[in-house]
Amino acid sequence: MKTLSRIYNFLVFAFLYAPIVVMVVYSFNGIKSRSVFSGFSLQWYQELFRDSVIMKSLYTSLLLAVLSAIIATVIGTAAAIGINATKGLRKKMYLAVNSIPMVNPEIVTAVSLMILFVFVISKFNSLEMGFGTLLISHVTFCIPYVILEVLPKIKGMDSNVYNAALDLGCPPAKAMLKVVLPQIKPGIVTGLIMAFTLSLDDFIISYFNSGSNVQTLSVTIFSMTKKPYSPKINALSTLLFTAILILLLIINLRQDKSKTAKKKGAKAK
Secondary structure, eight states: OHHHHHHHHHHHHHHHHHHHHHHHHHTTBSSSOSSOOOOBOOHHHHHHHHOHHHHHHHHHHHHHHHHHHHHHHHHHHHHHHHHHHOOHHHHHHHHHHHHHHHHSOHHHHHHHHHHHHHHHHHHOTTOOSSHHHHHHHHHHHHHHHHHHHHHHHHHTSOHHHHHHHHHTTOOHHHHIIIIIHHHTHHHHHHHHHHHHHHHHHOOHHHHHHSTTTOOOHHHHHHHHTTSSOOTHHHHHHHHHHHHHHHHHHHHHHHHHHHHHHHHHHHHHO
């Protein structure tokens, strides 16, 4: 039975990752072919970094991901602290509202945000779709994920520590910065990385809310697929896959360390 289970798992993972392996291999192909591998070459990576359109889109995506991750982490952390302070039905309502953007189809979120921006722009003619609308959109869909990462850390924190700091004369704001935030730091960092990853990986929301003057990397890749095939897509996708994989590994390692620290703390008590 174990052998059959291992074979089944192997086939499932092979089916999932075989296309990615093929993509990575052919990103180093010396010729422009999707079926014949002529030999190892960095030609397509060199052409990729010479492409000004792709480099501009990459800069836009990285800047967008960094800014949206930072803003979403600040707002999400504050929201998580506020949600944790509420009780009863109100708390359940907040958690339910927070879950809606995650279970809601992304196309619905993208179109609804686009309609909102178009409505606002129609009222203020000086505004237009661009980097600002992209940033607001990415912050909006990243916040719920940050809240879900930070909230468990707040729940696991001993609230008496914060109260003790207040009793000792520490102002609430300083107690929050010096006592609460250091204890929930692992959740904040994980939420930050998660928001960065989600923003960098997003396509649908960016496609509907980017306007004509700004394009993220995912939108640029999509536009490249409409043209004759270029192996630069393989090279670009390989780099994106590697970056996302590294970030996910960092998140998992941080979560494992956090769990190990909790177990050690529990044993010490």
